[in-house]
Amino acid sequence: MNDNLLSFEDALEKFDPALGLEVHVELNTASKMFCGCPTEFGAEPNTQVCPTCLGLPGSMPVVNRRAVESAVRIGLALNCEIAEWCRFARKNYFYPDMPKNFQTSQYDEPIAFDGWTEVEVVTDDGSETFRVEIERAHMEEDTGKSLHVGTSGRIHGATHSLVDYNRAGIPLIEIVTKPVLGTRDQAPLVARAYVAQLRELLLGLGVSDVRMEQGSLRCDVNLSLAPAGSGILGTRTETKNVNSLRSVERAVRYEVQRHAAVLESGSKVLQETRHWHEDTGITTSGREKSDAEDYRYFPEPDLVPVAPSRDWVEQLRSDLPEPPREKRARLQADWGFSDLEMRDTVGAGAVVLVERTIEAGASPQAARKWWLGELARRAREDGTELTDLSVTPDDVARVQALVDEGQLNDKLARQVFDGLLAGEGSVDEIVAARGLAIVSDDSALGAAVDNAIAANPDVADKIRGGKVAAAGALIGAVMKEMRGQADAGRVRELILEKLT
């Protein structure tokens, strides 16, 4: 079924959008929220489990102090109040990937609440800053993961389902914004910029890997429209699992257009959950929210309240890293980037990547060149984000070091990135396995030079005759024979030695 859509421009002329974002962040604690099981991604299914995270009869939870610390730090970084006393609550519903058939979460007593952050959107005439109010950030545990076996990969039409409980009990922080108003036509960009900035902030705090493709940051987008200038809030939809920055932007844009078409036709927007389809870029109806599930929340009786002492909170506050915006200004000065260069870096969500690459030894310009050039192109081609590429800042710094040492040139470096993206191993392993190192060994080069001279006697004669510029043609022939892996400078020297 195809939805009717109004053009984005027409939609924004008639309606004001209100955004709301719910972001689930998996913390990178060594152990789970309520037990000692490891949290490593990608382990064999059901190997990182124990009686507690499997919800076996009789098992009991114990709160992971490091997860509470991360929650408090996230709250502080988002300018939230930190609760003096708060409890966990049980959210009761049945689902096979939830071992206890309730999720231990927080309900009316979140650990952090009433915060804000400011995000910057790049516009045609400079930039615009929007304030996003944070309603709450609370702690909870992740569920297991269902795998529906069958042709579609969805529950309908599956022959059977498998459940992996390794993820069950991984600590999650859910960060919920208040309705973000007044974004107008910038709504898609504001949503994207908020998630990008949140990711940067979480990376800076070191509390999460924030890899959207691995699900360690998951985003639900709430959107409603109200008649332009009315100042009211319309009926909202909640679009689930919008799991890339690009999709956040697209999903907001799509829902704006869809809502506008519904409202224009005189119908009402249905309050419901929508599913986002990355491949087609559309949302489809999920379950209706009108018969909203009753989760029968009540305080978790197996846990004592969490009461972060004020001294501890202040200690954590004083140890917070620099906020992203201040940090960006400082980094721009340190790196000597122009305004345009910095804006592009921020826009690509590459600030932390560039920073880490520089920390690993590359020059600022080299780091920027790779991330915003070659790697940004690869990410676009794959429809993914820079941070989701399987190339790390350390990899980029290593490649650049090899270029600086003369062992790689830019063309070979791109082949190294091919290898990294294909998961062929480390930079050095790929260079060795693919035989990519530049050859500057005279005996190997000498033979190729001799061949080139023999094959191009007229060019050789020109050089002998003093037209040194003609050497370029011979260098090209040598490079071709050496499949690009020759040290061009040394080849030139050898040609001139032999012919002059």
Added chain:
Amino acid sequence: MSVTRRTAAELSESLASGETTSVEITRAHLDRIGEIDETVHAFLHVDEEGALAQAAAADARRAAGKTASPLDGVPVAVKDVMATEGLPTTCGSRILEGWIPPYDATVVARLRAAGLPILGKTNMDEFAMGSSTEHSAYGTTRNPWDLERIPGGSGGGSSASVAAYEAPLAVGTDTGGSIRQPGALTGTVGVKPTYGGVSRYGLVALANSLDQAGPVTRTVLDAALLHEVIGGHDPRDSTSIDQPLPDLVGAASEGASGDLTGVRIGVVKELGGEGYQDGVLTRFRESVDLMVDAGAEVVEVSCPHFVHALATYYLILPAEASSNLARFDAMRYGLRVLPEGIEAPSAEEVMRATRDAGFGEEVKRRIILGTYALSSGYYDAYYGQAQKVRTLVSRDFDAAFERADVLVSPTAPTTAFKVGEKVDDPLAMYLNDLATIPANLSGVPGISIPSGLAEEDDLPTGVQILAPALADDRVYRVGAALETLLLKQWGGPLLDRNHGLDAVEGAA
């Protein structure tokens, strides 16, 4: 005297003196189980091989000059609500049929570490919901005093096993009286420790904020010895109290002198009178008189909110239980029932069919009650209100303990009733726990000790002694004193007057 008639303290002494071995003691109890348990049905599972192996290990330790604890080598029975690695754990429910836990409850791990051979798992009302063991999916345990009667519940199996000399010691759990009420009905001793005093890790939760494991024995001293083995802080249970246990064995020994000079005994006005059987009240008054004669001072205290305790309990318990029992969904362990007439049932349909077949009527009743009490729009009126009353009950205790060192009442309003008499009348069944529930609501410790036989039916009655939270030593001191006074009056243990098993013993 037969080995099985001895108390745990006596068995400990005979092991220490080398007069007997743990294997002999354990064998004797296994034989006793073999002789009478077909009739009593206290056990759901007997682990003969495991118990004898642990007994042999205890003997080997002792031969090498080492012991793991004062009770090393003394066997114990464990209520089937506790996870036991390698041993079936059913909680008296069909839905857990065949489940063998991969881990030990902390209580069980401590029993093993202290060298107590585990004889087996004892019968109980399904998921500890009931006061008679009639709600066990595996048949009713019989009261050793009268096989036509119930032994109390939910821990009727543990109490009956101790009363019938099948085990010298047992552990139970007490959510609203499930250790103390069966104690009273079988003429045995039962202790509900301070909430948080004994780890709940590995106890299949009925109502997490009320559950507490404790000893089931024939004497107060034995209870103190067992309590010291299973009690104390456990990092796996966040609600466990992080401080050392009081000296319980010392308190029991001190109390055994029978002297109560200067002890203030508070008689709770609301726990007596209407609804209490005459014979129960007569024995209770006698106990109070004995304590006065021994130097205690008696005051009457009023706890006005106790009249709401039962109603409060029946909101909090089902609410927590409805959530706890959600995990039994056929997906990972236990029973799985495929619905009839459905070709390829969904997970949801399998869950529904399994829970329909696997849970008994009482469990379903409480799941429905609890689900309702937590529902949106009803939460404040039911669960929220119940939590407020709970606070008021605790304040009543606080006020009462300003005037008295311990509070006393009959443990249960009646003696053991006939099998089938109340099983179809849930409200009548719930009233059995009238006197025991307030302690669970506020977390204070309590003991039930035998107070004699009711004149009208010659069945055991019990007296309950409650102390402030963390003052578990007080219930042992006063309990041991009253026990001494009563034994002097009776001229021997109350259980010596039980002839309910004579026919079975003769037949064997």
